[in-house]
Amino acid sequence: LYVFILAASMSISTSKQLECYHCGDNCTNSAIKIGDNYFCCEGCKLVYTILQQNNLCNYYQLNTNPGIQLKKKLREDQFLFLDDKSIQQKIIHFQNKDETHVQLYLPQIHCSSCLYLLENLHRLHSSIISSTVNFPRKEVSIVFLHKEISLRKIAELLTSIGYEPYMSLKDLGTEKKSFSKTMTYQLGVAGFCFANIMLMSFPEYLGLSETEKNLQSIFRVLNIILALPVLLYSAQPFFESAWKALRHKFLNIDLPVALAILITFCRSMYEVINGISAGYFDSMTGIVFFMLAGRVLQNKTHQQLSFDRDYTSYFPMAITVIENNIETPVALPDIKVNNTLLIHHEELIPADGILTKGKALIDYSFVTGESEPVKKEIGELVYAGGKQTGSNIEILTIKEVAQSYLTNLWNNNHTNRKNSTTHSFTDVLSKYFTWVVLALALTGSLYWSLIDTHKAWNVITTVLIVACPCALLLSSSFTNGNILRILSRNYLYLRNAQTIEDIAAINHIVFDKTGTLTSTMHREVEFHGSSLSSYQKEMIAALAAQSTHPLSKAIAKQFGQPNKLAVHQFHEIPGRGIEGRINNDLVVLGSSPLLSHHQNNHQTRVHAVINHQYAGYFSFHNKYRDELHPMIKKLQQQFQLSVVSGDTNAEKENLQQLFGKQANLLFQQQPHQKLNYIQALQQRGYTVMMIGDGLNDAGALRQSNTGIAVTEDTNYFTPASDAIVKASHLYMLPKFIQLCRANRQIIIASFVLSIVYNVIGLFFALQGVLSPLIAAILMPASSISILLLTFGCSNLVARQLRL
Amino acid sequence: MSVIIILLIASISVAGIFLAAFIWSVKNGQMDDDYSPPRRILFDDTPSPQIKKPN
Numbered sequence: 001l002y003v004f005i006l007a008a009s010m011s012i013s014t015s016k017q018l019e020c021y022h023c024g025d026n027c028t029n030s031a032i033k034i035g036d037n038y039f040c041c042e043g044c045k046l047v048y049t050i051l052q053q054n055n056l057c058n059y060y061q062l063n064t065n066p067g068i069q070l071k072k073k074l075r076e077d078q079f080l081f082l083d084d085k086s087i088q089q090k091i092i093h094f095q096n097k098d099e100t101h102v103q104l105y106l107p108q109i110h111c112s113s114c115l116y117l118l119e120n121l122h123r124l125h126s127s128i129i130s131s132t133v134n135f136p137r138k139e140v141s142i143v144f145l146h147k148e149i150s151l152r153k154i155a156e157l158l159t160s161i162g163y164e165p166y167m168s169l170k171d172l173g174t175e176k177k178s179f180s181k182t183m184t185y186q187l188g189v190a191g192f193c194f195a196n197i198m199l200m201s202f203p204e205y206l207g208l209s210e211t212e213k214n215l216q217s218i219f220r221v222l223n224i225i226l227a228l229p230v231l232l233y234s235a236q237p238f239f240e241s242a243w244k245a246l247r248h249k250f251l252n253i254d255l256p257v258a259l260a261i262l263i264t265f266c267r268s269m270y271e272v273i274n275g276i277s278a279g280y281f282d283s284m285t286g287i288v289f290f291m292l293a294g295r296v297l298q299n300k301t302h303q304q305l306s307f308d309r310d311y312t313s314y315f316p317m318a319i320t321v322i323e324n325n326i327e328t329p330v331a332l333p334d335i336k337v338n339n340t341l342l343i344h345h346e347e348l349i350p351a352d353g354i355l356t357k358g359k360a361l362i363d364y365s366f367v368t369g370e371s372e373p374v375k376k377e378i379g380e381l382v383y384a385g386g387k388q389t390g391s392n393i394e395i396l397t398i399k400e401v402a403q404s405y406l407t408n409l410w411n412n413n414h415t416n417r418k419n420s421t422t423h424s425f426t427d428v429l430s431k432y433f434t435w436v437v438l439a440l441a442l443t444g445s446l447y448w449s450l451i452d453t454h455k456a457w458n459v460i461t462t463v464l465i466v467a468c469p470c471a472l473l474l475s476s477s478f479t480n481g482n483i484l485r486i487l488s489r490n491y492l493y494l495r496n497a498q499t500i501e502d503i504a505a506i507n508h509i510v511f512d513k514t515g516t517l518t519s520t521m522h523r524e525v526e527f528h529g530s531s532l533s534s535y536q537k538e539m540i541a542a543l544a545a546q547s548t549h550p551l552s553k554a555i556a557k558q559f560g561q562p563n564k565l566a567v568h569q570f571h572e573i574p575g576r577g578i579e580g581r582i583n584n585d586l587v588v589l590g591s592s593p594l595l596s597h598h599q600n601n602h603q604t605r606v607h608a609v610i611n612h613q614y615a616g617y618f619s620f621h622n623k624y625r626d627e628l629h630p631m632i633k634k635l636q637q638q639f640q641l642s643v644v645s646g647d648t649n650a651e652k653e654n655l656q657q658l659f660g661k662q663a664n665l666l667f668q669q670q671p672h673q674k675l676n677y678i679q680a681l682q683q684r685g686y687t688v689m690m691i692g693d694g695l696n697d698a699g700a701l702r703q704s705n706t707g708i709a710v711t712e713d714t715n716y717f718t719p720a721s722d723a724i725v726k727a728s729h730l731y732m733l734p735k736f737i738q739l740c741r742a743n744r745q746i747i748i749a750s751f752v753l754s755i756v757y758n759v760i761g762l763f764f765a766l767q768g769v770l771s772p773l774i775a776a777i778l779m780p781a782s783s784i785s786i787l788l789l790t791f792g793c794s795n796l797v798a799r800q801l802r803l
Numbered sequence: 804m805s806v807i808i809i810l811l812i813a814s815i816s817v818a819g820i821f822l823a824a825f826i827w828s829v830k831n832g833q834m835d836d837d838y839s840p841p842r843r844i845l846f847d848d849t850p851s852p853q854i855k856k857p858n
Contacts, residue, residue, distance in 0.1 A: 058847065112842040119843065135838035184829050192822040196815060215807065222811070 020044050024065025043070035047161050054123050059113045066113035068162035075344055081318030081329030082152035090172050100146040104165040109138040125149055125157060169315040169332050187292045190234035193226045194285040204278040220272045227281040235261050235288050253430035253473050290783050294477030298497050311407055315350050332401050339397045343388045351384050351397045352404045358393035362386035367696055425501050425744060426476040474783060475750035479790040483743050486798045491726035492736050499722045502706045503740040505687050512692035513645035516710045518622035523554045529616010538565055539582045540608055543589055546570050547578045551606050555618055585611055627731035634734040636660055644669045644677055646696050675699035695719050735801045742797040750789050757782045
């Protein structure tokens with residue numbers, strides 16, 4: 001067989017490439033155009049026509065090529081389930097006799113053009129009253145008149161302009177949890193009280209004349225009143241966390257903080273009531289305010305990302321059930337054993353069952369990581385989680401959705417969830433800190449109780465107030481917050497601050513292959529067979545350009561030329577192939593079942609037949625990601641590396657070369673084998689980071705010390721993990737790890753600084769030389785200097801790493 | 804002296820109004836989306852031919 005690589009021989013000058021006016025993709029067919037605007041496919045052109053008719057072409061003015069390519073055609077009954085009353089009720093937020101309010105999740109939302117179009121839906125259909133986009137959540141709230149337009153019609157309308165609403169089984173479940181705003185309120189209240197107390201403490205510090213004693217007592221009473229909401233409301237998170245830790249019999253950072261807040265308040269009350277001084281309400285509220293600010297920064301959630309997805313986020317909301325030859329959509333939880341399900345092309349199989357009709361070609365890549373679809377005949381068992389590619393099939397369910405293979409896999413993983421309660425580094429530090437402070441206070445007071453009993457009480461409280469661990473807490477929460485921010489700027493999103501420390505501790509990295517090391521978006525196409533004339537190549541490209549199937553697009557992209565031959569009698573058989581006539585030549589492209597050639601397939605292949613003559617086949621290779629090589633080289637020096645793949649070992653030699661001899665490569669690994677491998681590594685004392693992308697890695701991601709999910713697009717759905725990284729930025733992993741390691745050093749540095757402050761403060765405070773005014777200025781000044789240090793250091797490290 | 808007390812009451816109540824406004828804005832969801840509002844205002848308001856108002 002004569003083999004040549006098309007990528008090399010067919011490199012076409014890109015200067016002539018036309019970009020689709022709608023989506024920006026390369027146009028392979030210059031015949032699709034309106035005026036001067038070219039389109040890559042009929043779908044894009046159709047969307048443009050709709051927008052043009054409704055005078056919405058501003059859409060294209062706001063951004064260049066903002067559109068979303070229609071990946072697949074809308075199936076006529078795709079949203080039929082939205083006509084079902086019981087399903088509707090779960091989705092609709094509010095309904096009266098005329099209006100219905102609904103919120104739909106549109107993962108495609110990405111720019112201001114989307115915003116413009118989606119907020120002008122009322123121009124596309126007069127029965128839509130209003131539509132409002134929540135950009136970070138990628139949601140649109142639509143108010144419509146349900147007597148004139150149904151929910152189903154709205155979903156279809158959105159799909160027709162490229163924004164297909166994503167509705168999954170999860171939406172049928174419990175209420176969506178919204179981001180808690182409590183801490184923001186607490187921060188607001190603390191800020192208000194802190195500022196006003198500062199204002200009213202100043203006269204006291206600057207000295208009031210004897211004649212204004214009345215005024216002094218008014219100020220003090222007001223301070224007490226203002227300090228109460230801080231103590232009772234804003235400081236709640238610290239008390240709650242301290243109490244929780246105490247109940248579990250360990251000391252965390254919040255215990256000394258809670259103690260300090262409480263003691264400062266009591267001591268201040270005592271001093272005010274006895275007329276000794278104005279107390280330390282300003283310090284107390286200041287501490288609470290700064291620490292809450294740090295926490296809010298650290299807890300800033302990536303609202304558009306979800307780290308806790310389970311299988312329900314992947315499953316559709318409803319599926320077609322055939323009963324007595326009548327097709328009805330049924331919500332997934334209502335599917336019973338012995339129901340006959342109709343599975344369409346590209347639809348997910350929701351429950352285990354037996355194939356009763358049609359030819360199944362099931363893509364299990366999401367469950368097993370295997371890239372090749374599996375063929376099933378009538379009577380064979382099909383498992384939930386697979387995606388049917390090809391024509392419709394019918395299956396008879398043998399298990400309910402909640403008992404399926406995939407669901408069980410998930411639940412098994414759940415029990416394996418890491419239960420080793422890793423104490424964070426700050427918790428460990430603070431434990432010592434707490435003991436030291438308590439010991440210092442006790443010995444100090446013991447010493448003074450021998451000399452002057454009155455002073456003993458004084459010393460205990462002063463030590464606790466001055467040596468408040470807020471500096472430690474501030475430094476850790478502000479450093480963590482800033483590092484999280486830097487990382488997310490580089491498209492690594494961490495679940496929480498604890499993950500930074502977890503990443504810093506790892507010493508073994510395990511990679512998944514398909515989708516992680518290789519890209520699913522870009523394929524290399526290779527042609528095997530008799531050499532094609534350039535005219536034949538053009539014909540194949542012209543035909544392939546008609547289809548939106550990823551393989552067709554890949555072929556069209558490599559062969560494509562701007563001037564296209566016209567294709568007649570184009571016909572697409574879903575999942576099988578395409579055929580069409582070009583100048584009386586019949587060209588057929590397809591998988592083997594359509595062409596009945598070369599049945600024995602190990603690889604994804606597209607066969608080409610021209611005028612009933614077999615021409616050869618195309619094979620596709622997943623491309624390794626760019627800059628993978630330098631990344632592996634860097635990681636090799638510091639970490640043990642492994643690859644676990646669900647795929648065959650065809651790539652073994654390539655990978656071994658890439659990863660070096662020490663690396664462990666495992667192939668054809670089932671999801672539970674991946675999990676076991678991670679477990680085995682952990683038992684050997686490794687701290688493991690798992691990097692994967694599919695549901696087949698979900699178990700391993702959970703079992704590992706740090707699980708990072710890789711995604712081509714953060715809108716896509718990733719399995720539950722500790723972190724999500726955008727695939728294009730995976731190569732920065734060594735830098736990410738370095739930054740996380742620097743985090744610990746920054747915290748220690750600022751901690752040392754705060755101890756220096758504390759020692760100096762204690763030294764002067766105990767001698768009684770520190771005037772209240774200077775103390776009041778020093779307290780916030782020291783906090784702010786620590787904040788500046790943490791921000792400065794972490795930004796400096798990031799800049800050095802070029803992050 | 805009484806002037807100071809009046810001023811004090813005034814200043815705290817003004818600050819209180821701002822606190823209330825802050826809490827209201829958070830509750831109202833104004834802090835949820837920092838992307839859409841600054842862009843929304845730039846869109847031209849070409850009135851659509853027919854907007855039906857609910858009764």
